[in-house]
Amino acid sequence: MSYEIIANVENPSTARVLMTALRAHGFHPLENGEGGLPGVGNIFGKGGVPVQVPEEEAADATLLAAELLKEMVASDT
Numbered sequence: 439m440s441y442e443i444i445a446n447v448e449n450p451s452t453a454r455v456l457m458t459a460l461r462a463h464g465f466h467p468l469e470n471g472e473g474g475l476p477g478v479g480n481i482f483g484k485g486g487v488p489v490q491v492p493e494e495e496a497a498d499a500t501l502l503a504a505e506l507l508k509e510m511v512a513s514d515t
Contacts, residue, residue, distance in 0.1 A: 440492070441468050441490040443490050444491055444503050445500070445504075446485045446488050447489060448486040450487050452510055456503060457469070
């Protein structure tokens with residue numbers, strides 16, 4: 439199964455909340471550590487935590503993730 443990055447989230451806690459929300463809406467985000475080394479952050483450079491879903495879910499999950507992130511950022515201010 440191929441996965442596609444739909445968002446890069448700077449705050450790891452926000453990324454976990456986003457992945458939980460995506461899962462609650464029926465999507466299947468790749469857990470951190472499933473595609474790489476457990477406990478190791480993004481070793482390829484800055485850019486935050488990549489949130490990945492199967493390619494077939496990417497279009498719909500991207501729309502939902504964008505809206506959820508907008509709400510999360512708005513509630514932080």
